Amino acid sequence: MTEQSAVFVVDDDHSVRASLESLLSSEGHDVHVFGSAEAFIAAERPDLPGCMVLDVRLRRESGLEVQRELGRRGIDLPVVFITGHGDVPMSVAAMKAGAIEFLLKPFRDQDLLDAVNKGIAIDQSRRERAARMAELRDRFAALTPREREIMPLVAGGLLNKQIAGHLQLSEVTVKVHRAQIMQKLRARSLPDLVRMADRLADDIAKA
Amino acid sequence: MTTSTRTLGGLAPATGRASAPVPGPASGAAAGTAPRGGALAALFHATATQAGVAVVVVLALLAALVGTAPFARQPTQGTEILVPAYAAASFVLETLTAALLFAMFHVQRSRALLRLAAGYLFAALMVPAWALTFPGVLSGLGVDAGLQTTAAIAAVRRLGFPLFVLGYALAPVCSDTSPRSLVPILRTVLAVAGLAAVCLWLIVEGRPVLPGFMADDRDVTRLWYRVPAVAILLYGLAAAILVWRRRFALDMWVCLVLVSLTVELALMSWLGGATRLGVGWWAGRLYGLAAASIVLLVLLSETTTVHLRLARAVAAERRARQDRLTAMEALSATIAHEINQPLASMVTNADAGLRWLGKAEPRIDMVDAALRRIVADGHRANKVVVGIRTMFMTGAQEREPLDLGALLRETVRDKASEARAAGIAIDLDLDPALPPVIGNALQLRQVVANLIENAIDAMTATAGRERRLRIAARGAERGEAEVSVADTGGGVPPELAERIFEPFVSTKPEGMGMGLMFCRAVVEAHGGRLWVAPARPRGAVFAFSIPTALVPTNAPEVSR
Numbered sequence: 225m226t227e228q229s230a231v232f233v234v235d236d237d238h239s240v241r242a243s244l245e246s247l248l249s250s251e252g253h254d255v256h257v258f259g260s261a262e263a264f265i266a267a268e269r270p271d272l273p274g275c276m277v278l279d280v281r282l283r284r285e286s287g288l289e290v291q292r293e294l295g296r297r298g299i300d301l302p303v304v305f306i307t308g309h310g311d312v313p314m315s316v317a318a319m320k321a322g323a324i325e326f327l328l329k330p331f332r333d334q335d336l337l338d339a340v341n342k343g344i345a346i347d348q349s350r351r352e353r354a355a356r357m358a359e360l361r362d363r364f365a366a367l368t369p370r371e372r373e374i375m376p377l378v379a380g381g382l383l384n385k386q387i388a389g390h391l392q393l394s395e396v397t398v399k400v401h402r403a404q405i406m407q408k409l410r411a412r413s414l415p416d417l418v419r420m421a422d423r424l425a426d427d428i429a430k431a
Numbered sequence: 432m433t434t435s436t437r438t439l440g441g442l443a444p445a446t447g448r449a450s451a452p453v454p455g456p457a458s459g460a461a462a463g464t465a466p467r468g469g470a471l472a473a474l475f476h477a478t479a480t481q482a483g484v485a486v487v488v489v490l491a492l493l494a495a496l497v498g499t500a501p502f503a504r505q506p507t508q509g510t511e512i513l514v515p516a517y518a519a520a521s522f523v524l525e526t527l528t529a530a531l532l533f534a535m536f537h538v539q540r541s542r543a544l545l546r547l548a549a550g551y552l553f554a555a556l557m558v559p560a561w562a563l564t565f566p567g568v569l570s571g572l573g574v575d576a577g578l579q580t581t582a583a584i585a586a587v588r589r590l591g592f593p594l595f596v597l598g599y600a601l602a603p604v605c606s607d608t609s610p611r612s613l614v615p616i617l618r619t620v621l622a623v624a625g626l627a628a629v630c631l632w633l634i635v636e637g638r639p640v641l642p643g644f645m646a647d648d649r650d651v652t653r654l655w656y657r658v659p660a661v662a663i664l665l666y667g668l669a670a671a672i673l674v675w676r677r678r679f680a681l682d683m684w685v686c687l688v689l690v691s692l693t694v695e696l697a698l699m700s701w702l703g704g705a706t707r708l709g710v711g712w713w714a715g716r717l718y719g720l721a722a723a724s725i726v727l728l729v730l731l732s733e734t735t736t737v738h739l740r741l742a743r744a745v746a747a748e749r750r751a752r753q754d755r756l757t758a759m760e761a762l763s764a765t766i767a768h769e770i771n772q773p774l775a776s777m778v779t780n781a782d783a784g785l786r787w788l789g790k791a792e793p794r795i796d797m798v799d800a801a802l803r804r805i806v807a808d809g810h811r812a813n814k815v816v817v818g819i820r821t822m823f824m825t826g827a828q829e830r831e832p833l834d835l836g837a838l839l840r841e842t843v844r845d846k847a848s849e850a851r852a853a854g855i856a857i858d859l860d861l862d863p864a865l866p867p868v869i870g871n872a873l874q875l876r877q878v879v880a881n882l883i884e885n886a887i888d889a890m891t892a893t894a895g896r897e898r899r900l901r902i903a904a905r906g907a908e909r910g911e912a913e914v915s916v917a918d919t920g921g922g923v924p925p926e927l928a929e930r931i932f933e934p935f936v937s938t939k940p941e942g943m944g945m946g947l948m949f950c951r952a953v954v955e956a957h958g959g960r961l962w963v964a965p966a967r968p969r970g971a972v973f974a975f976s977i978p979t980a981l982v983p984t985n986a987p988e989v990s991r
Binding site: 237239242243244246247250251260281308329330331332333337 | 503613767768771772773775776777778779780782785786787790794797800801804807808811
């Protein structure tokens with residue numbers, strides 16, 4: 225992960241911060257440390273797969289609150305919580321909010337490194353998914369309005385004849401559109417197209 | 432008084448009096464305070480409402496006395512039948528009053544209450560015998576106790592009650608501190624019951640030699656008039672003592688009872704000619720009954736209030752204990768956190784160092800840095816432990832007169848090199864006439880050291896300013912000395928000014944948020960205060976006050 229990932233440490237204790245920086249960079253991580261959540265939010269972050277190591281109890285705010293705030297700001301980084309004295313409700317709340325791991329200080333170094341690696345892997349695949357989705361969206365944007373109309377019908381399993389009847393077009397026209405759609409979206413087969421249609425529908429629904 | 436030859440054997444509390452026709456010394460004292468509710472309230476530590484009620488009742492009694500006086504000598508016919516009803520009411524009222532007083536005693540543990548309750552119980556226990564022996568009341572059952580029995584019982588009751596009241600009036604003010612128990616109440620009840628039984632037995636057995644109070648069934652002899660006279664003298668004596676001692680609000684109601692008894696006796700014995708079952712005889716008893724009812728109601732509400740207050744006190748105590756527990760929990764959580772933080776850091780630093788060391792090409796520089804951080808963390812953890820030890824060690828409560836100036840000079844000397852390294856100039860401004868203070872040298876030195884360290888940290892965190900630490904001490908008024916530590920650092924944000932003394936609150940990037948909490952705890956344990964104010968033109972002033980040794984009265988124990 226040396227060149228391809230970043231770890232963000234947010235802890236208000238400078239000694240803990242320095243120790244984490246040293247430990248993580250000894251494993252080749254690109255480590256960025258912050259004394260507060262504001263500093264982290266304000267900072268310029270490298271556009272790399274990453275993971276966050278967050279102290280539950282920051283000077284003026286709770287790490288759980290920071291986690292929510294990041295969510296609101298669309299910063300979608302996996303979070304590894306570390307805490308001096310965790311209790312069960314706190315860890316449950318953190319895990320529910322999507323934390324990777326909840327580590328009690330002092331923790332075993334391997335536990336932290338594993339959690340961070342897991343977080344980076346999760347972020348990596350999330351980013352890949354997002355990139356694929358973005359590309360698909362671009363391809364979809366290249367479709368003409370008529371093609372966008374026809375695509376869901378094709379994906380829905382209708383025959384060309386049925387689509388032609390539905391849209392009052394000639395079957396040949398539908399065939400041409402269909403070929404265009406497959407080509408523009410780079411779908412290799414009908415099932416491939418169906419999957420793309422599903423993902424696009426999910427994406428639109430999410431937006 | 433001596434004019435009328437006829438007499439009556441009044442019910443215990445109700446009979447005549449010897450001298451003046453109107454309330455004797457007792458009522459005189461009480462009535463004298465009556466017109467002014469405010470003065471009365473102040474006199475007996477009662478509320479204005481209570482005093483108002485008392486004044487109204489006394490005035491009503493006097494009005495009733497005046498209103499009834501012209502008809503007092505008229506006889507009534509066939510009212511013997513009402514005697515048992517009156518006796519029952521009287522018995523119930525007095526028993527209830529006694530029970531309430533016992534209940535109050537149970538809460539307040541005042542011997543005075545016990546004596547008063549005994550008086551009421553005694554009076555109540557004499558009533559049934561009086562009614563049973565009353566001529567004509569139970570004649571249908573063939574009871575004939577003899578001519579003098581009823582009057583003798585009445586005399587014992589009339590004179591016994593004020594004796595108990597005297598005992599009440601003379602009782603010490605302080606409460607019994609013995610644990611709450613029913614034993615004294617039971618003992619009192621048994622003793623009073625025994626006393627009543629002995630009195631009745633003596634009267635019944637001694638019938639032939641009883642004094643001749645009665646001339647016939649309805650009229651008294653001259654001898655009888657000594658009874659109300661002595662009774663009223665006793666009432667007056669008791670009331671005078673109560674007014675003189677000014678103890679508590681209950682005394683006012685007891686005085687009211689004494690006034691009503693005096694009115695009762697006046698109506699029955701003199702205005703009513705001491706004739707049994709006459710208008711005056713009945714009116715006096717009824718007025719007495721009404722006054723007793725009012726006093727009972729007052730006692731009832733008093734008792735309820737007392738119990739309410741008790742319940743509230745118990746709840747408050749429970750809350751306070753809860754608060755203390757919560758504070759302890761917060762403190763132990765703080766301590767756990769403050770020690771765990773450097774420990775965690777040490778473990779991670781050591782792990783990191785090992786990893787740097789284990790590399791194909793060991794990074795000695797990184798190992799070096801990790802080890803240095805471990806050393807710093809170790810010192811930091813130790814500081815926490817020292818702080819806790821100073822706060823809780825044995826002897827932490829020991830106080831002695833201290834030379835505050837010497838203490839400050841030593842502490843400043845200890846911190847001088849640290850300050851010099853940070854480029855900080857120190858001004859020490861000590862009042863030459865600084866009085867010695869009372870305190871624990873180790874703890875106070877820790878407080879001053881803490882404040883100085885904070886000031887150094889605050890100034891180190893700011894760049895490009897003059898760094899000046901100013902420590903001043905002077906004797907303040909009110910037997911206190913004041914020490915202030917002013918820096919030219921970034922100051923304390925106003926919103927943190929009060930919270931900064933709470934655990935975990937700090938303006939330092941690596942602050943423990945515990946030092947100031949500790950400082951405040953120590954200073955307050957010394958009977959002083961610790962506060963923060965902004966310094967001019969910038970920075971913060973932390974100052975604390977501490978009692979000086981010039982007020983030696985119980986100064987060593989000022990700790991809260």
